[in-house]
Amino acid sequence: MTPKSAAAASKPATRPRATVHGYPRQGSGRELKKAVEGYWRGRVTADALRETAAGLRRDNWQQLRNAGVREVPTGDFSLYDHVLDTTVMVGAVPERHRAAVEADALDGYFAMARGTQDVAPLEMTKWFDTNYHYLVSELGPDTVFAANSAKQTGELSEAVAQGHDARPVLVGPVTYLLLAKPAPGVAPDFEPLTLLDRLLPVYAEVLADLRAAGAGWVQLDEPALAADRTPAELNAAARAYRELGGLTDRPELLVASYFDRLGDALPVLAKAPVEGLAMDFTGPAVANLEDLARAGGLPGKRLVAGVVDGRNVWINDLKKSLSTLASLLGFADRVDVAPSCSLLHVPLDAALERDVDPQVARWLAFARQKAEEVVALATGLGEGTDVIAGLLHANSSALAARSSAALTRDPAVRARTEAVTDADGRRTTPYQERAAAQRARLKLPLLPTTTIGSFPQTGELRAARADLRAGRLDAEGYDKRIAAEIRDVLAFQEEAGLDVLVHGEPERNDMVQYFAERLDGYIATQHGWVQSYGTRYVRPPILAGDVSRPGPMTVEWTRYAQSQTGRPVKGMLTGPVTMLAWSFVRDDQPQAETARQVALALRDEVADLESAGTAVIQVDEPALRETLPLRTESRPEYLAWATESFRLATGAVRADTQIHTHMCYAEFGDIVSAIVDLDADVISLEAARSHMQVADELATAGYPNEVGPGVYDIHSPRVPDVDEVASLLRKGLAAIPAERLWVNPDCGLKTRGWPEVREALEHMVEAARTVRAEA
Numbered sequence: 001m002t003p004k005s006a007a008a009a010s011k012p013a014t015r016p017r018a019t020v021h022g023y024p025r026q027g028s029g030r031e032l033k034k035a036v037e038g039y040w041r042g043r044v045t046a047d048a049l050r051e052t053a054a055g056l057r058r059d060n061w062q063q064l065r066n067a068g069v070r071e072v073p074t075g076d077f078s079l080y081d082h083v084l085d086t087t088v089m090v091g092a093v094p095e096r097h098r099a100a101v102e103a104d105a106l107d108g109y110f111a112m113a114r115g116t117q118d119v120a121p122l123e124m125t126k127w128f129d130t131n132y133h134y135l136v137s138e139l140g141p142d143t144v145f146a147a148n149s150a151k152q153t154g155e156l157s158e159a160v161a162q163g164h165d166a167r168p169v170l171v172g173p174v175t176y177l178l179l180a181k182p183a184p185g186v187a188p189d190f191e192p193l194t195l196l197d198r199l200l201p202v203y204a205e206v207l208a209d210l211r212a213a214g215a216g217w218v219q220l221d222e223p224a225l226a227a228d229r230t231p232a233e234l235n236a237a238a239r240a241y242r243e244l245g246g247l248t249d250r251p252e253l254l255v256a257s258y259f260d261r262l263g264d265a266l267p268v269l270a271k272a273p274v275e276g277l278a279m280d281f282t283g284p285a286v287a288n289l290e291d292l293a294r295a296g297g298l299p300g301k302r303l304v305a306g307v308v309d310g311r312n313v314w315i316n317d318l319k320k321s322l323s324t325l326a327s328l329l330g331f332a333d334r335v336d337v338a339p340s341c342s343l344l345h346v347p348l349d350a351a352l353e354r355d356v357d358p359q360v361a362r363w364l365a366f367a368r369q370k371a372e373e374v375v376a377l378a379t380g381l382g383e384g385t386d387v388i389a390g391l392l393h394a395n396s397s398a399l400a401a402r403s404s405a406a407l408t409r410d411p412a413v414r415a416r417t418e419a420v421t422d423a424d425g426r427r428t429t430p431y432q433e434r435a436a437a438q439r440a441r442l443k444l445p446l447l448p449t450t451t452i453g454s455f456p457q458t459g460e461l462r463a464a465r466a467d468l469r470a471g472r473l474d475a476e477g478y479d480k481r482i483a484a485e486i487r488d489v490l491a492f493q494e495e496a497g498l499d500v501l502v503h504g505e506p507e508r509n510d511m512v513q514y515f516a517e518r519l520d521g522y523i524a525t526q527h528g529w530v531q532s533y534g535t536r537y538v539r540p541p542i543l544a545g546d547v548s549r550p551g552p553m554t555v556e557w558t559r560y561a562q563s564q565t566g567r568p569v570k571g572m573l574t575g576p577v578t579m580l581a582w583s584f585v586r587d588d589q590p591q592a593e594t595a596r597q598v599a600l601a602l603r604d605e606v607a608d609l610e611s612a613g614t615a616v617i618q619v620d621e622p623a624l625r626e627t628l629p630l631r632t633e634s635r636p637e638y639l640a641w642a643t644e645s646f647r648l649a650t651g652a653v654r655a656d657t658q659i660h661t662h663m664c665y666a667e668f669g670d671i672v673s674a675i676v677d678l679d680a681d682v683i684s685l686e687a688a689r690s691h692m693q694v695a696d697e698l699a700t701a702g703y704p705n706e707v708g709p710g711v712y713d714i715h716s717p718r719v720p721d722v723d724e725v726a727s728l729l730r731k732g733l734a735a736i737p738a739e740r741l742w743v744n745p746d747c748g749l750k751t752r753g754w755p756e757v758r759e760a761l762e763h764m765v766e767a768a769r770t771v772r773a774e775a
């Protein structure tokens with residue numbers, strides 16, 4: 001098909017609708033968290049929990065309806081996680097949870113999510129490149145699926161009874177299988193996707209049930225198709241939608257993708273006998289626009305166009321979106337308007353923010369405002385821009401104010417980033433020479449021991465922070481407590497015999513928030529909660545403007561800590577990539593530019609720490625791997641700015657100042673060359689759970705600098721004994737020579753309790769001594 005001419009396409013045949021793929025679940029006062037946690041503690045009954053949940057759904061639908069959204073999603077709500085809900089829907093409850101689920105569906109559900117005394121929970125992992133975590137289903141050749149549509153049909157019926165035109169949203173079968181992993185005891189190379197033929201009849205049954213319950217349309221989310229896929233996986237997708245599309249007793253099907261372009265999956269879905277596609281046209285997924293043109297559009301289909309970014313907190317450029325929408329009109333039978341993905345990833349309502357500067361508040365759009373934006377766009381598209389002239393005017397003036405505001409245009413910051421040269425990001429001496437200088441200065445033993453930074457965040461520390469906020473404790477009193485904690489942490493480390501000490505980070509609420517509060521350009525919210533997993537919600541800071549450092553952020557406490565001990569104390573900073581990844585980042589300039597600003601602010605902090613006598617400085621980058629773009633084609637560019645910003649933060653130090661970095665995961669195959677590129681003197685990584693495989697991988701990749709593969713798994717309260725740690729260390733030594741091997745835990749200790757930390761670190765030091773003696 002050739003797209004219709006712009007003139008012919010300017011008025012759509014069918015009136016565009018505004019819709020959303022999903023909405024925040026928690027409620028304006030995080031009522032869901034309170035109800036679920038109350039239920040776990042036995043303070044809230046199951047009925048009361050269900051009632052709260054139903055009330056939140058009712059409010060959400062009403063809020064959408066009031067905004068003018070005429071087709072609301074159902075089934076996107078969850079008491080814990082929508083992927084876990086899908087596991088229940090297809091009957092894929094792991095063997096070990098069967099009894100609990102049969103005894104009580106609700107308790108069994110939470111047992112899968114959180115585990116019980118005797119049974120481990122499902123594993124949790126990140127939902128694509130977002131900060132939401134889902135529960136990974138466990139499948140094997142013996143998995144038997146069985147349809148259980150109750151949650152889906154129930155929520156649809158609620159919405160219908162409340163007078164809404166509703167569209168159930170399900171995780172699609174291909175994505176469900178691609179996100180699953182082999183069950184324990186199943187061959188690790190088992191591919192869940194081989195279960196597709198068994199799973200499709202279950203989806204067929206659910207679709208029939210939903211139709212019977214009144215669904216005109218059902219949305220099947222297939223974000224996994226927006227990542228690189230093999231021909232076999234694309235074939236599976238083609239088969240899945242041929243089969244589901246071929247069913248007779250079914251609602252109309254809308255297959256949704258988001259987070260990146262559909263790429264090779266686009267022709268597959270375009271050919272499939274489904275009635276509609278929802279596609280993302282924001283961020284890297286704008287490429288979908290060209291791809292659609294090249295593919296000849298979606299003749300005969302409905303296109304739900306995701307033109308409002310569902311992952312950031314900024315107002316949309318309505319004019320630009322209208323022009324995107326106008327060009328899409330020629331490509332499909334009917335074009336509707338939506339955010340790019342579920343609004344689960346943004347806070348609920350920007351209007352709740354009373355403390356944000358009103359100037360900046362005009363630039364913000366949370367879920368509720370985004371719903372209003374898609375309504376305005378659908379109206380403008382259907383009835384002409386005159387109808388929304390007032391909104392368009394307000395929108396352009398807010399955008400103009402934003403782009404010329406002092407907050408977003410700091411001449412000093414701009415001049416400085418422009419002047420950056422490649423040499424600024426390179427240490428002037430090669431690693432070999434640095435290592436010699438550092439050895440001479442630090443005089444560490446072979447296999448030096450250290451920790452990752454934080455020590456247990458005790459109840460007393462949290463209480464002191466709460467007291468400070470509430471005015472029950474003054475700044476001086478608070479500082480006294482922090483100082484006392486630092487002294488205790490140092491005394492313990494000296495006693496235990498650690499070689500490079502840390503101050504324990506007692507003054508930090510959170511490794512990103514702490515710095516965001518001390519940098520210009522960041523703003524904080526009061527109610528900007530987003531779900532991280534289950535009942536855990538976080539309030540990411542908003543990186544709204546040009547970033548600069550009004551003054552030192554960590555020097556005082558680091559200097560204090562160093563004054564208490566003769567051993568080296570590591571300075572501890574959060575790296576630029578992580579400072580971006582765990583915030584909402586401005587969308588009015590490339591991330592590379594923003595990262596460079598943060599890097600320069602950190603560079604000054606690093607310099608100040610060095611001048612204060614800090615010989616070892618760690619810059620954590622746990623987010624470097626997790627924000628890796630979904631598609632390989634976008635990765636080189638990302639890794640280039642990510643590594644550049646780290647080097648810019650750390651590159652100016654003297655040869656005898658030792659730079660450490662830390663990352664919290666074992667799967668970094670995709671970024672080994674980037675890790676080499678960071679040129680940190682020492683990197684510590686998670687490795688205990690993967691039995692030091694990391695050390696082998698780094699050795700194979702020819703990693704030239706020093707490595708501390710974690711020998712103590714801090715994610716579990718279990719205390720490893722000396723032999724266990726020693727044998728992990730010997731494994732590490734088989735891959736990395738003793739001169740370049742460090743001994744440390746997997747990650748920070750803030751979530752652990754003191755008794756176990758004490759014992760585990762003593763064992764770690766003892767194991768290092770044992771293995772040292774053998775070397």
Ligand code: GLN
Binds near residue numbers: 452505664747
């Ligand atoms: N330095 C931080 C800590 O120890 C690192 C945390 C992290 O890697 N996520 O807590």
Ligand code: ZN
Binds near residue numbers: 622662664747748
């Ligand atoms: Zn970590």
